[in-house]
Amino acid sequence: MVKVDEFSNSGLLHVQAANWMREKVYSHEWAPDEQIPTEHELMDILQMSRGTVRRAIQALVDENLLTQIRGKGTFVTKTVFTHPTGSTLISFAESLKSQGVDFSTKVVLHEVVPADKLIAAKLFVPVGTPTLKMNRVRSVDGKPILYIESLINLSLFPGLENVNFDTETLFATIERMFGKKIGHSNARYAARVAGERARYLDVPEQSPVLHLEQQIFLTDNSSAEWSNVWLSANNYVVGTVLQRV
Amino acid sequence: MVKVDEFSNSGLLHVQAANWMREKVYSHEWAPDEQIPTEHELMDILQMSRGTVRRAIQALVDENLLTQIRGKGTFVTKTVFTHPTGSTLISFAESLKSQGVDFSTKVVLHEVVPADKLIAAKLFVPVGTPTLKMNRVRSVDGKPILYIESLINLSLFPGLENVNFDTETLFATIERMFGKKIGHSNARYAARVAGERARYLDVPEQSPVLHLEQQIFLTDNSSAEWSNVWLSANNYVVGTVLQRV
Incomplete structure (x- = not known):
């Protein structure tokens, strides 16, 4: 007792x-x-x-x-996936692949929109710049683990809106199909309540989720993507190894 | 409407x-x-x-x-504090100080215990090794923002249990008072429900919190600390800048 x-x-x-x-x-x-x-x-x-x-x-x-x-x-529950940070910039697709994990991706929103004030500020582009607004759910064994909301600067990648992102990944598309080099990212992690995103992660609305807000820059410092990634709690952890000075 | x-x-x-x-x-x-x-x-x-x-x-x-x-x-709510990761290893105390933030620390648990199986495995020491089990609440403007549960390998730092951690910080103590060099950390982040820790962070039990599990090693790879840090949601974010290869 x-x-x-x-x-x-x-x-x-x-x-x-x-x-x-x-x-x-x-x-x-x-x-x-x-x-x-x-x-x-x-x-x-x-x-x-x-x-x-x-x-x-x-x-x-x-x-x-x-x-x-x-x-x-x-x-x-044993945490299955670890996304490394603190070393070099790799995408979630790349970290899953490097762990030998098969995943599927479903594009749930895909539309070309002119950048409004907020998007323009986050992407460092003029208001009205064409952007691809794309939301994707990434699943492993049929279970959703990541919900990715992307805004992509189409002025750097004309025609990227015609790529099928159910089968292609974003970093590979940018680097292989468009021949651009991804340079660095600026990211912030926080714990949040899932709320509306719960439906995409198949969890209750009150569930905690890990929220990653990320800006991706090319090597010439032009701004390629602003994304908000929502990670199903305890299914996904972000791991890091850091050196002291 | x-x-x-x-x-x-x-x-x-x-x-x-x-x-x-x-x-x-x-x-x-x-x-x-x-x-x-x-x-x-x-x-x-x-x-x-x-x-x-x-x-x-x-x-x-x-x-x-x-x-x-x-x-x-x-x-x-505007997020006030950012803890950098992805560059070099600095402590929360150091990141707060570098942002010019005054904080206070309250030790809420402080006891010397022999390492049980779990602690021994996490600290890579034999079962029975003396460890300092110390829990601290760190507050800014009287508001708790961090709850830190530490297990410290006393075989590396004999006498560390006599330091007053209401006023001293752990990294500074290890480096200045014991002349040891902190080498690297191994950390994992996840979103969790606060649960029992809610009382230390002064949030409702169902609140999401950012959980950081961290192992700290000296430059000779000996294991100094295993800690579990709980960060009040949306008060604290972890920021990172990463380079591609």
Whole structure:
């Protein structure tokens, strides 16, 4: 049985149970890929009803901290993909490929729009510059893991709007088809609530997601792309190795 | 008035209102530091009651996307702190100082423990090695922005447990007081639900937080620290500039 002081102050039992289980995962006491106690065992440990335990487990499944496998039980989700940063600039497509992961891409929005004030400021181009507004969902084993909202400076890549990005990737298209060299990126990471993007990542609206806002520049410092990337929580982590000076 | 198809499928009105407002912020239509429409204006725009509008605003205040200033109105929260990664390894204390930000630190847990299996594996030391388990809350203007859980390999720094970390920072202590050189870090970022850590960051338990798990090595590759850092969402972003090859 759990000592009372292990519980937080939250009044609701299922929230207390979820907090207790989340703590087991965050503290690594329940390790990735490990099977957690059964519902019956949890009912015993927590002295709570089956309904309460189930509701708490569902909350952690929604956060992607736990994974239920039919006929096997409930397991701590193991993070599958790591996107390296802190070394050199590679795209998500490239980092997935380098990890030997097969992915599929679905273009869910694709339209040529003149840059409004915001887009112009983010892309460092005059208002009215033609841009490709393209949103893509990238999935592994049918499960969406990335939602990418791109705005691409078409004045650098005339005709890029005719490329089929269900099958082509952006960096490869820019470098191989247009012969341009990608130079550097400027990126910011933050934790967010999924909200409307939840529908593309197939997660509940209240789920935490990792948000990456990124500007991509060519070697001549012209601005190629402004993108907002939303990464399904705990499915994707961003890894980095940094040297001290 | 808002067109119906701008709303998501969520049934609850206050959730629909929160989604609509979150979208305004995520899309930059409501820019950082900008005042959002008044409650009355939102009631008109959304054709919803004051109670519903207030509940939606509160949800976004809880996510730290909006900030209410008494007597002035509601504003889009501007992210204040950026922690650089992708260049060289600097600590959060160092990045705050380099941005000219005054912070205070409160040690909330401080105990010497022998490394258990998990700590031993994370610090690459034998089980039983003395470690300092120290949790710190770092605040700016009285507002907590970082919660740092450290496990420090005391076999490298005998006596470090006697340092007052309410006033000293870890990297400076290691480098100046112990004359050791910090070499590199290995870090992973993920978006999480705050859960129990909410109490230290003074946010609701369901808030998204940025979680950084980090291992710090000396120049001789000995392992100095394993830390888990929790960053208050939208208060703190991690920024990076990366070069292509």
